[in-house]
Amino acid sequence: MKCFYCKGDTVETKTKFIVDLGECVVIVKGVPGRVCQQCGEVSYSNDVSAQLERIVNAVKNSIMSEVAIIDYEKGVA
Ligand SMILES: [Zn+2]
Numbered sequence: 001m002k003c004f005y006c007k008g009d010t011v012e013t014k015t016k017f018i019v020d021l022g023e024c025v026v027i028v029k030g031v032p033g034r035v036c037q038q039c040g041e042v043s044y045s046n047d048v049s050a051q052l053e054r055i056v057n058a059v060k061n062s063i064m065s066e067v068a069i070i071d072y073e074k075g076v077a
Contacts, residue, residue: 004043006039008036008038009036010036010037011055013032013033015042019027024065026067028052028071055070058076
C-alpha cells in the first residue's frame with residue numbers, strides 16, 4: 001500500500017490515536033495502522049476506522065474523566 005499523500009512506501013505499525021472532544025481527550029493505544037516511511041502520515045484500514053469511531057462514540061456517551069485511555073484490542077466495555 002502506498003501513502004495517500006506522497007505515494008511513499010508504508011509499513012505496518014501500532015499507533016496511538018488521539019482525539020480531542022473538548023471536555024475529554026481520548027487516547028486509543030495499540031491501533032494497527034500503516035505509517036509512511038517518507039512523510040510519517042498514518043493511515044488506517046476501513047475496519048480500523050470504523051472501530052475507532054465506535055470507541056470514540058462509546059466514550060462520548062460515558063465521559064468519566066478528562067482523559068480516557070483505551071486499549072484498542074480490548075475496546076470499550
Ligand atoms: Zn507519505
